[in-house]
Amino acid sequence: MASFRFHVALVAAKLSKTVIRLLGRNGTHTPGVIAQKLCPDFLAQAPKAPLAICVTGTNGKTTVSNLLTDCLEKSGKSVVSNRTGSNIVPGCMTNVINSLNWTGKCRVDATVFEVDERASRLILPYVNPDYLVVTGLFRDSLKRNAHPDYIFSVIDTYCPDSAKVILNADELCSSMLKKNSQRVFYGIGAQPDDKTEPYNLIADYQLCPECGTKLKYNYLRYHHIGDVVCPNCGLHSADKKYLATEINRENMTLTMREGDTETVYPLIHTALFNIYNEVTVISALREIGYQQEQVQELIAQIHVPDSRHNETTVNGVTVIQALSKGQSAVSSSRTFEYVANEEGRKAVILAMDDLSDRKKSIEYSGWIYDLEFEQFNRDDVVQVICSGPRCYDHKVRCLIAGIPEEKIQVNTSEVAAADMVTLDGVDRVYILYDCENYGMSCEMKQKIIKRLEEGK
Ligand SMILES: [Zn+2]
Structure with missing residues (x-):
């Protein structure tokens, strides 16, 4: 009561x-x-x-x-x-x-x-x-x-x-x-492009938590995600009741196995x-x-929330807002990889400094060095614009990753940085923003869309 x-x-x-x-x-x-x-x-x-x-x-x-x-x-x-x-x-x-x-x-x-x-x-x-x-x-x-x-x-x-x-x-x-x-x-079973050795900058849990022996990965997806076994004490990943067996990005289907039953779901x-x-x-x-x-x-009726990912195409250029959590190098590195592997010529604006945090404290900036900026060091990423109070830190990290300096621009104002995107010859413009910056990233997107509509 x-x-x-x-x-x-x-x-x-x-x-x-x-x-x-x-x-x-x-x-x-x-x-x-x-x-x-x-x-x-x-x-x-x-x-x-x-x-x-x-x-x-x-x-x-x-x-x-x-x-x-x-x-x-x-x-x-x-x-x-x-x-x-x-x-x-x-x-x-x-x-x-x-x-x-x-x-x-x-x-x-x-x-x-x-x-x-x-x-x-x-x-x-x-x-x-x-x-x-x-x-x-x-x-x-x-x-x-x-x-x-x-x-x-x-x-x-x-x-x-x-x-x-x-x-x-x-x-x-x-x-x-x-x-x-x-x-x-639950889990996702072995896939054709899996690895067996850690390859990311961050790879926690390489040693067995029970005996300290180096773990063996039957398959490794990214960071420490995968199916693991300890060659010494036998510790291994749990058996999956719900196992994704086939991911078909062409047909947009996801096959899941439960016991002897396989079910095909829409891939969202x-x-x-x-x-x-x-x-x-x-x-x-x-x-x-x-x-x-x-x-x-x-x-079949659901989709990833707009606040996490959304796309708008104007005059052949797609503008994408994609969440890229500040201070979370694992999460953001996976977003970087996803963006880098998308088709077409890409421009990327980074707006990942935490808006609420900057009012009261200084965040440990080491996380920027754990971020896989190397993903953007490729020919089809034609521009990387670092914005926000820590834009110069991000630029240094881009340079360490080998991104040519002529591709990098900086602006301490995220919204002003939206005007720096070169829209000629670009297929996709990505705005990567921290959770706290969603409203601001919408403002950035609107500016870019207006430029595209006006043909500038
Ligand atoms: Zn062990």
Whole structure:
């Protein structure tokens, strides 16, 4: 039974949301702050939805939780989700507030929480999810997340044992989470262009976590992602209940094997990191209880959120906004590789300095040297424009990567940098932006589109 204090906090939070809405803003954060102030154990007291799913991990959690929410909604469920990525405690509390009516009763069929992996200790024990979906753990911002092993210990300690855990077998660190809980694994099986030796600048987990012997990769995709075995103690990647066997980018299909059954799903995006996101969503839907045919239908109706990737073509030139997380060298290097391998002549604008961070602190800049700028050292990348307060650091890194200086331009203003793109003889213009810079990247895109429409 919820306390009087809980009900006061709920009403105050809902009122604040109404006021914020009237002011024309979203209110994804403040209602949660108010509820927490008035009732510190609000999350623990709040009634749960019949289905509660939490999604966490270093990369991909926003995309996965958005796609999962889309699928649940399209299947007819009423769902509340912190879609916009407000994924620390106030954002998750606002999510709970939205799932309740004014009297404190749950009014939805399901809640999907994107949970910041570092904040999971303050969220998972109280939300008490039925399912925890983990995309993987990688090296991330040193200042915010320290080391992946630290994040592992936070999730492992604070996720309730009762949650069924859905894990990426191709990512060794997170696949060892919650050994005493119910666990299922997904992954992508051997593909023609896989490697067997680490080749990226960052390759964590090269040694066996049990005995310290060098691990052998049956296949290695990027960084430490792949299928692994220890030649000394026998530790190996978990068996995958949900295994992607064939990726067909021409026909845009994805074949998944479960036991003896193979099912062909629509492929929603060609970038490997988004294929992992799709495999994660399919696995979660199957675990929740949807039949393969239903999942096929649902997957056919969804697409990667615009805030993560979108394209517009004007007069033969395609302008693409693609998320490239600042301070996350693993995630951004995979975006770099995807961009570099796209067809045509490409111009790239980097707008990856964290807008919110720059107001209050100085981020460790070593991450720029972990980024694979080498991906852009190729003939069909004709221009690299480094923008933002750290544009000169990015330029130095481009030069170290061997990119000819005449291809590199700098501008401390991201929006002004949009005017520096040479549009003649270019097929694709990429704006690579940090999560916090999405609004600004839209402004940059509009400027480029206007120039294309005017034929400049
Ligand atoms: Zn070993």
